[in-house]
Amino acid sequence: xxxxxxxxxxxxxxxxxxxxxxxxxxxxxxxxxxxxxxxxxxxxxxxxxxxxxxxxxxxxxxxxxxxxxxxxxxxxxxxxxxxxxxxxxxxxxxxxxxxxxxxxxxxxxxxxxxxxxxxxxxxxxxxxxxxxxxxxxxxxxxxxxxxxxxxxxxxxxxxxxxxxxxxxxxxxxxxxxxxxxxxxxxxxxxxxxxxxxxxxxxxxxxxxxxxxxxxxxxxxxxxxxxxxxxxxxxxxxxxxxxxxxxxx
Amino acid sequence: xxxxxxxxxxxxxxxxxxxxxxxxxxxxxxxxxxxxxxxxxxxxxxxxxxxxxxxxxxxxxxxxxxxxxxxxxxxxxxxxxxxxxxxxxxxxxxxxxxxxxxxxxxxxxxxxxxxxxxxxxxxxxxxxxxxxxxxxxxxxxxxxxxxxxxxxxxxxxxxxxxxxxxxxxxxxxxxxxxxxxxxxxxxxxxxxxxxxxxxxxxxxxxxxxxxxxxxxxxxxxxxxxxxxxxxxxxxxxxxxxxxxxxxxxxxxxxxxxxxxxxxxxxxxxxxxxxxxxxxxxxxxxxxxxxxxxxxxxxxxxxxxxxxxxxxxxxxxxxxx
Numbered sequence: 008x009x010x011x012x013x014x015x016x017x018x019x020x021x022x023x024x025x026x027x028x029x030x031x032x033x034x035x036x037x038x039x040x041x042x043x044x045x046x047x048x049x050x051x052x053x054x055x056x057x058x059x060x061x062x063x064x065x066x067x068x069x070x071x072x073x074x075x076x077x078x079x080x081x082x083x084x085x086x087x088x089x090x091x092x093x094x095x096x097x098x099x100x101x102x103x104x105x106x107x108x109x110x111x112x113x114x115x116x117x118x119x120x121x122x123x124x125x126x127x128x129x130x131x132x133x134x135x136x137x138x139x140x141x142x143x144x145x146x147x148x149x150x151x152x153x154x155x156x157x158x159x160x161x162x163x164x165x166x167x168x169x170x171x172x173x174x175x176x177x178x179x180x181x182x183x184x185x186x187x188x189x190x191x192x193x194x195x196x197x198x199x200x201x202x203x204x205x206x207x208x209x210x211x212x213x214x215x216x217x218x219x220x221x222x223x224x225x226x227x228x229x230x231x232x233x234x235x236x237x238x239x240x241x242x243x244x245x246x247x248x249x250x251x252x253x254x255x
Numbered sequence: 256x257x258x259x260x261x262x263x264x265x266x267x268x269x270x271x272x273x274x275x276x277x278x279x280x281x282x283x284x285x286x287x288x289x290x291x292x293x294x295x296x297x298x299x300x301x302x303x304x305x306x307x308x309x310x311x312x313x314x315x316x317x318x319x320x321x322x323x324x325x326x327x328x329x330x331x332x333x334x335x336x337x338x339x340x341x342x343x344x345x346x347x348x349x350x351x352x353x354x355x356x357x358x359x360x361x362x363x364x365x366x367x368x369x370x371x372x373x374x375x376x377x378x379x380x381x382x383x384x385x386x387x388x389x390x391x392x393x394x395x396x397x398x399x400x401x402x403x404x405x406x407x408x409x410x411x412x413x414x415x416x417x418x419x420x421x422x423x424x425x426x427x428x429x430x431x432x433x434x435x436x437x438x439x440x441x442x443x444x445x446x447x448x449x450x451x452x453x454x455x456x457x458x459x460x461x462x463x464x465x466x467x468x469x470x471x472x473x474x475x476x477x478x479x480x481x482x483x484x485x486x487x488x489x490x491x492x493x494x495x496x497x498x499x500x501x502x503x504x505x506x507x508x509x510x511x512x513x514x515x516x517x518x519x520x521x522x523x524x525x526x527x528x529x530x531x532x533x534x535x536x537x538x539x540x541x542x543x544x545x546x547x548x549x550x551x552x553x554x555x556x557x558x559x560x561x562x563x564x565x566x567x568x569x570x571x572x573x574x575x
Binding site for chain 1: 325326329349350351353354355356357358360361362365366367368369370382384386387388389390391392393394395396397398399400406433434435436437438439440441442443446448450451453454478490496497499502503504510511521522525528531532534535545546547548549550551552553554555558559562563566567570574
């Protein structure tokens with residue numbers, strides 16, 4: 008089993024979100040970058056397949072050299088090697104096209120990704136990648152078992168879950184449930200040392216044309232202060248929700 | 256030329272999101288000076304869509320489509336888009352919509368904007384406003400391709416009645432092959448899901464233990480709400496993971512979100528920020544949730560919630 012895990016390099020959840028250049032660029036000054044949390048679930052599941060079933064695990068991202076520490080972190084967690092496509096990630100479709108080349112050239116038969124990145128929240132790369140490659144695809148994946156060529160997959164649906172079966176090659180877009188948060192791994196010193204020696208290949212972009220373009224950003228408008236209601240007067244809360252907010 | 260909307264139904268009945276995307280699609284069609292076509296699969300009540308502006312409804316009836324398959328549905332949407340020369344294709348953000356919308360875009364070689372929250376701000380270049388950075392900001396995105404695919408964020412546009420005299424046409428697309436097979440579906444019936452709920456009542460660690468969830472369930476039942484919980488609560492096993500809302504859990508975009516005994520960690524707020532009105536009940540006036548909420552009560556949930564239930568019952572009785 009040859010696994011490719013798609014990694015997005017994203018600002019840590021607790022980062023302050025600011026924009027620069029007249030609100031056209033994300034202001035990355037002082038921002039700590041991490042492996043996208045949804046991708047981390049995918050990577051952790053991949054490590055299980057490596058350790059229990061002898062799979063090889065490659066991680067890949069599309070981005071400039073500033074994304075390399077994030078790939079090194081994935082190597083420190085235990086991936087065998089890494090690939091960086093040396094171009095700015097323009098939009099989800101272009102990223103999917105770049106990754107499709109990686110999958111084709113590397114002969115991967117299982118691609119694990121997160122269901123969305125926590126920065127742009129596009130939620131489209133894995134589905135588009137699967138369509139470009141004509142691989143089976145399951146979104147919002149909360150469970151994955153592989154036996155030989157056969158996969159058993161569960162996905163979250165509105166109000167429950169669905170179990171599916173498919174043959175490899177397969178792409179899944181994972182979320183919590185694929186592994187639990189307690190299963191996530193913090194790289195140890197040995198892992199970090201070994202990661203420095205592991206191969207990180209830089210490949211040139213296939214120069215796809217962007218299909219969408221972000222022209223500007225806006226912050227959430229400042230919130231008006233919370234209206235406090237006395238704990239002895241819950242009736243007032245009901246009347247505010249009914250008459251003012253009109254939600255009950 | 257046309258605008259094409261996919262209206263999802265469940266057991267023949269349209270979901271609220273189906274009426275929302277139809278309402279939205281009608282306005283987009285007006286902006287473009289064209290007609291709205293709505294595609295439905297295995298629904299018998301197409302006339303409902305006329306009330307929301309559907310000039311033409313394409314109905315696909317096929318027992319093979321009773322179980323959702325993203326690849327097959329995405330291909331049907333592609334065939335409908337080609338048949339109707341759609342310029343814009345609009346899909347909701349339910350679990351299935353999120354699954355197949357990007358496949359439609361890839362099939363049509365079209366630019367895809369997900370999490371769209373409002374009508375296009377410009378037609379040329381075609382520009383839409385989207386949620387980004389996990390609800391902490393918005394971006395304005397231009398879609399540069401001839402065909403545009405839009406994923407409309409849940410509960411962002413609402414239902415707008417716009418009665419037209421529509422027509423319904425049977426549509427028999429080719430079904431593509433898929434060897435992805437659904438083997439089991441477990442779904443709670445008759446219970447309001449977090450995804451569909453107008454109101455969500457959510458409990459945190461402040462409730463001290465799973466045995467205290469009775470009042471959360473009772474409050475939810477009085478309000479016709481879904482129940483949810485914070486991450487620590489699901490990690491402790493007090494409540495099932497399926498109730499966890501927040502960054503890595505389920506997103507909530509209800510009209511009303513009531514947080515009880517939840518401090519409001521940034522990861523939690525990221526998942527519930529899209530709710531229109533937020534209420535917090537917490538003993539700690541310094542809890543970060545008070546900064547994000549619209550209404551708050553500083554107080555002990557064990558005293559406040561039972562009183563709230565009692566008053567709400569009176570309110571419901573008087574307003575029935």
